[in-house]
Amino acid sequence: MTKSYQTPEEAKQDQAYLEVLAELIYQLADDDLFISHRGSEWLGLAPHIEEDVAFSSITQDTMGHAAMYYQMLEELGFGKANDIAHLRKPEEYRNALLTERPNGKGHYKEDPDYDWGYAIIRNYAYEVFKKARLDSLEKSSYVPLAQTAQKIKREQFYHLYHWEVWIDQLAHSTEEAQNRLNAAIKKTWEDLESLFDLGAKGEAMVQLGLIESGDALKQSFINRFQAKIEGAGLEWPGTFVPLENSGREGKHTPEFLAALNELNEVYKLDPQANW
Amino acid sequence: MQEALLSREQQVWEKLQLVTDPEITSVNLIEMGMVEKVIVEGNQVEVQLIPTYIGCPALNMMEEDVIEAVSQVQGVDEVKVSFLRTPIWTSDRITAEGREKLKEFGIAPPPLIPKQEGIWEIECPYCNSPKTVMNNIFGPTACRSIFYCNSCKNPFEAIKPV
Numbered sequence: 001m002t003k004s005y006q007t008p009e010e011a012k013q014d015q016a017y018l019e020v021l022a023e024l025i026y027q028l029a030d031d032d033l034f035i036s037h038r039g040s041e042w043l044g045l046a047p048h049i050e051e052d053v054a055f056s057s058i059t060q061d062t063m064g065h066a067a068m069y070y071q072m073l074e075e076l077g078f079g080k081a082n083d084i085a086h087l088r089k090p091e092e093y094r095n096a097l098l099t100e101r102p103n104g105k106g107h108y109k110e111d112p113d114y115d116w117g118y119a120i121i122r123n124y125a126y127e128v129f130k131k132a133r134l135d136s137l138e139k140s141s142y143v144p145l146a147q148t149a150q151k152i153k154r155e156q157f158y159h160l161y162h163w164e165v166w167i168d169q170l171a172h173s174t175e176e177a178q179n180r181l182n183a184a185i186k187k188t189w190e191d192l193e194s195l196f197d198l199g200a201k202g203e204a205m206v207q208l209g210l211i212e213s214g215d216a217l218k219q220s221f222i223n224r225f226q227a228k229i230e231g232a233g234l235e236w237p238g239t240f241v242p243l244e245n246s247g248r249e250g251k252h253t254p255e256f257l258a259a260l261n262e263l264n265e266v267y268k269l270d271p272q273a274n275w
Numbered sequence: 276m277q278e279a280l281l282s283r284e285q286q287v288w289e290k291l292q293l294v295t296d297p298e299i300t301s302v303n304l305i306e307m308g309m310v311e312k313v314i315v316e317g318n319q320v321e322v323q324l325i326p327t328y329i330g331c332p333a334l335n336m337m338e339e340d341v342i343e344a345v346s347q348v349q350g351v352d353e354v355k356v357s358f359l360r361t362p363i364w365t366s367d368r369i370t371a372e373g374r375e376k377l378k379e380f381g382i383a384p385p386p387l388i389p390k391q392e393g394i395w396e397i398e399c400p401y402c403n404s405p406k407t408v409m410n411n412i413f414g415p416t417a418c419r420s421i422f423y424c425n426s427c428k429n430p431f432e433a434i435k436p437v
Contacts, residue, residue, distance in 0.1 A: 050410065050411045054412065060332075063330055065329055067330065147360045147363070158412055
């Protein structure tokens with residue numbers, strides 16, 4: 001039985017624990033931040049108005065989850081939540097590569113040639129993973145994190161469901177839809193391992209009872225994702241592609257910097273401003 | 276003497292009845308099930324709130340509104356609002372009065388037993404007909420979905436069960 005920590009003050013007493021805990025929260029926060037930044041770029045471009053309402057609502061919820069995690073880092077003494085979100089160096093961001101990939105070619109302001117199939121599959125993969133991770137975090141040794149996970153799960157239920165509806169409907173429509181979804185699964189697969197990577201402190205996270213191992217999360221992911229994909233008649237790619245770079249170590253894709261700069265642009269104009 | 280005066284805590288609760296969700300102005304925060312506790316220590320008051328949705332942009336406004344309202348209680352110098360992590364807000368926290376007022380606002384209250392399912396059934400807040408269909412789980416705010424009533428032909432919104 002690992003020791004549990006009830007409050008930020010308690011966690012701050014144990015330096016070794018605090019470091020590992022913070023590393024995990026950075027991953028949680030940055031994942032939600034980047035997937036929702038990519039989601040926000042879809043605003044006004046989704047296939048129809050109902051989807052625009054739904055996707056932006058999911059994105060808003062998810063950005064809220066990121067904000068809550070940054071707030072937890074603030075409570076643990078890592079600076080102001082907004083500064084943590086906006087003012088770190090690029091190599092200090094800990095998000096998985098899947099969450100930062102561009103939506104497609106072009107820019108949302110100019111000639112966006114985004115791939116809706118990829119939006120569905122990438123977001124579904126992320127949400128299935130997120131659910132597995134939240135299930136695990138509910139048992140975390142850091143009690144405030146366990147409570148937060150419980151809260152987020154009630155919102156996240158609808159996000160997961162939303163992408164399943166898209167898969168079920170499109171997979172049973174036209175051949176073109178099936179081909180596009182299968183292509184999107186292949187593309188998503190290139191980055192899938194990045195989700196289960198817990199970074200250099202991963203083993204310590206597991207030992208300290210903060211979260212289950214990446215392998216355990218992967219197994220939960222496979223159980224749900226494979227059943228959904230195969231049930232819809234789509235192609236399950238099987239083996240995963242090994243990671244080349246770890247976002248958990250601050251090694252990001254070439255497109256990451258542009259996204260980060262855009263995300264921080266307004267905040268950096270005047271970090272002292274009141275919002 | 277004493278029974279003639281409301282305690283400071285009671286006065287705070289009375290003020291809180293005037294603070295509404297800025298996106299649903301007919302229902303106050305108590306009826307929404309968002310006020311967990313009021314702690315009065317001398318001239319200082321702490322109001323503990325339970326956030327509905329984490330990313331709800333109305334939370335900051337509600338915080339400001341609570342501070343403004345409670346500051347009007349005589350003898351109160353300092354008002355602090357804290358958002359709790361636990362208990363979590365579930366849609367069954369909305370009071371019976373709150374449910375009625377939601378309907379007056381054209382919003383269907385959530386099912387009484389909040390089971391999370393993809394699609395749920397709800398009566399029309401205008402004509403009480405059960406012949407309604409969901410148009411979108413997601414609506415104009417994080418906590419609402421969009422429905423259509425096949426009986427009175429009105430579109431309406433409903434609080435999402437969480």
